[in-house]
Amino acid sequence: MLPSPDPASAAANGERDLSRTYALVIVVEALVIGALYWLGVCFA
Amino acid sequence: MRWLDWIVVVVYLVWIVGSGLRASRRTNELDGYFRANRSLPWWAVGLSVMATQLSAITLVGTTGQAYADGMRFVQFYFGLPIAMVILSIAVVPFFYRSGVYTAYEYLERRFDVKTRTLAAAIFLAQRGLSCGVIIAAPAIIFSIVLGWNIFVTILLIGLPTIAYTMVGGVQAVTWTDVKQMAVVLGAMVTAVVVLIVGLPKDVSARAALHVAGAVGRLQAIDFRFDPKQTYTIWSGLIGGLFLSLSYFGTDQSQVQRYLTAKSLTSSRHSLLLSAFVKIPLQTLILLTGVFVFAFFLFNRAPMLFNTVHEREVLASPRAAEYQALEGEFQQKYATRRAAAEALAQAEEHGPGSPGLAEARAAFRQADADVAGVRGRAVALVREISHDESYTELAQRNYVFPTFILTYMPMGLVGLMIAAIISAAMSASSGELNALATASVMDFYRRHIRPGAPDETYLIFSKFATAFWGLFACGVAYFAANLGSLIEVVNKFGSLFYGSMLGVFILALGVRRANGHGAFAGLIAGLVTVFVFAFHPATKDVSYLWHNVIGAVVCVVVGIAVSLIARPAAR
Numbered sequence A: 001m002l003p004s005p006d007p008a009s010a011a012a013n014g015e016r017d018l019s020r021t022y023a024l025v026i027v028v029e030a031l032v033i034g035a036l037y038w039l040g041v042c043f044a
Numbered sequence B: 001m002r003w004l005d006w007i008v009v010v011v012y013l014v015w016i017v018g019s020g021l022r023a024s025r026r027t028n029e030l031d032g033y034f035r036a037n038r039s040l041p042w043w044a045v046g047l048s049v050m051a052t053q054l055s056a057i058t059l060v061g062t063t064g065q066a067y068a069d070g071m072r073f074v075q076f077y078f079g080l081p082i083a084m085v086i087l088s089i090a091v092v093p094f095f096y097r098s099g100v101y102t103a104y105e106y107l108e109r110r111f112d113v114k115t116r117t118l119a120a121a122i123f124l125a126q127r128g129l130s131c132g133v134i135i136a137a138p139a140i141i142f143s144i145v146l147g148w149n150i151f152v153t154i155l156l157i158g159l160p161t162i163a164y165t166m167v168g169g170v171q172a173v174t175w176t177d178v179k180q181m182a183v184v185l186g187a188m189v190t191a192v193v194v195l196i197v198g199l200p201k202d203v204s205a206r207a208a209l210h211v212a213g214a215v216g217r218l219q220a221i222d223f224r225f226d227p228k229q230t231y232t233i234w235s236g237l238i239g240g241l242f243l244s245l246s247y248f249g250t251d252q253s254q255v256q257r258y259l260t261a262k263s264l265t266s267s268r269h270s271l272l273l274s275a276f277v278k279i280p281l282q283t284l285i286l287l288t289g290v291f292v293f294a295f296f297l298f299n300r301a302p303m304l305f306n307t308v309h310e311r312e313v314l315a316s317p318r319a320a321e322y323q324a325l326e327g328e329f330q331q332k333y334a335t336r337r338a339a340a341e342a343l344a345q346a347e348e349h350g351p352g353s354p355g356l357a358e359a360r361a362a363f364r365q366a367d368a369d370v371a372g373v374r375g376r377a378v379a380l381v382r383e384i385s386h387d388e389s390y391t392e393l394a395q396r397n398y399v400f401p402t403f404i405l406t407y408m409p410m411g412l413v414g415l416m417i418a419a420i421i422s423a424a425m426s427a428s429s430g431e432l433n434a435l436a437t438a439s440v441m442d443f444y445r446r447h448i449r450p451g452a453p454d455e456t457y458l459i460f461s462k463f464a465t466a467f468w469g470l471f472a473c474g475v476a477y478f479a480a481n482l483g484s485l486i487e488v489v490n491k492f493g494s495l496f497y498g499s500m501l502g503v504f505i506l507a508l509g510v511r512r513a514n515g516h517g518a519f520a521g522l523i524a525g526l527v528t529v530f531v532f533a534f535h536p537a538t539k540d541v542s543y544l545w546h547n548v549i550g551a552v553v554c555v556v557v558g559i560a561v562s563l564i565a566r567p568a569a570r
Helices: A008-012 A018-043 B003-026 B030-038 B043-051 B056-069 B071-077 B081-088 B094-100 B103-109 B111-143 B150-197 B205-214 B233-250 B250-257 B264-298 B309-315 B319-348 B356-385 B392-407 B412-448 B454-478 B485-509 B515-534 B544-563
Strands: none
Touching: A018 B071, A018 B081, A018 B205, A018 B264, B003 B150, B003 B412, B030 B071, B030 B150, B030 B454, B043 B056, B043 B150, B043 B250, B043 B264, B043 B412, B056 B071, B056 B111, B056 B264, B056 B392, B056 B412, B071 B233, B071 B485, B081 B094, B081 B233, B081 B264, B094 B103, B094 B250, B094 B264, B103 B111, B103 B412, B103 B485, B111 B150, B111 B250, B111 B309, B111 B392, B111 B412, B111 B515, B150 B264, B150 B356, B150 B392, B150 B412, B150 B454, B205 B264, B205 B356, B233 B250, B233 B485, B233 B544, B250 B264, B250 B412, B264 B392, B309 B319, B319 B356, B356 B392, B392 B412, B392 B544, B412 B454, B412 B544, B485 B515, B485 B544, B515 B544
8 A cells, every 4th residue: 555644744744633523524414314314204 | 599699609619719720829839739838727626627617518417407307417526526636636747747738648657658558548548438428418409409400519519619629728728618518607697587587476496396306306316225226325335436536636637737837836726616616506407307207297298208209190190099198198188287286385394293294205206107108109119210329318318408498588598508518518628629639649759750749749740630539520421319328428537547646656655666567557458348238248337336346456566567567668
């Protein structure tokens, strides 16, 4: 496998750690799917 | 369309082409033309990523899909946010830091020139054809609903797009995409408002949704694990994940978008914007279709939304049969309207109101009766016209345009037409720019004239844009009315996307993979998917699974061949 980006050089290049954003994406998706499920249950 | 609508459309076209051409002042160098000198803000790139995917087929086909089948199509996008996270972590850094112009250029660095060339050729063939379908879809609908010549409607969409893409390159594409997304969003919100205002005074939006829900229009999630069901939560999360990974990770029309961002973090942010926004946006578009369904319960609707053969049918010996069906439709429609009003009143009193269950049953029966008449009418028209593409499925594409032209106020009709044109232009401009980039970088510069000055490549890229634009217009002209258009585009893409994803998985994730393995894997994946898609025993399996099959076969064969065949010395 090709080497992953080096965290030290990434920080030196001003790249941000987006771990929290990634987690937020998954959480928001789960909430949106839940809302869609609720929509079907509520209006069925 | 009336005079104010024409003014709105003309103003839109002048505004968009003008702003696209203004961007050409900064694109007189190769890097500026293809990568915007890596200067674009993440939000503009993110909106461009979404606009490139959101074509007129999405606006017209998705609303029609929701009208006929409800919200289930939203599941198609469930894999997208997960794919964006994976791409941000694992793929974007390699593309961004490698300094490549195309995704396929990366394949040569990793493997060899034959893998690069094959992948780029597949991209050109597949994208060139799909760009034609993207232009064809709204053009055909405009020609039927507005009575315009099909050639004129194709050129109305194609020529302005070719003009600003050819002159302005990726910067023109991106900044016009931003404006076009604003037009589309504004138009969709406006449509929902008009639909809700158009309901009877004693029917609230909530009651209308309950009525639509009574016939399953709001059932968004399907938990069945049935490979033959196209849209389920599983096909969306798994099949849709692979489709999104391939489309956003390996298709040049999307890769080129995020290569223009200011930094790697900006590049990632541009993809993550879609991760947050795409599903809610699609929900809005689908809900618009559900509201169209509710609207047409209480407002006069045609028996058939696509009237292309009406004159022929009424002039045929079986005209009386058709008119009898029309009479029966009017009766059944009136019965359904009464049942819908009764159900809406019962829903207003809450879930425990007396007679609610009976009202729901009566409405469901009345809705089924209306659908039955429409089905017989479609079959009659197909028999008389001998047009095998005239199906109930194909009717869906004309529902939203019919609503726009029949019920929207003057001026707003022009806005909606502009939005549909916007969506077509934003999708096709990104594709034309990508086709030109791949033509120049992966073929002209790589094989035909390596080492020429940048001015030569810049001139060729403009000719390539014009060529692919006219090619797409030609494909659009010959494209037939192809059923639910959004399904056609996605089915066609799924024949190729999985295998392309497999090649990039080998490139990024399998150290021992070499050029022979990648090349063999790509071909094996394509052949397997084609056989699977058309073989009688497997052709009914949902096309979303083709992406998984192509990727898996490509990777497995790629690893196996790599272990056997040594790469040539470089």
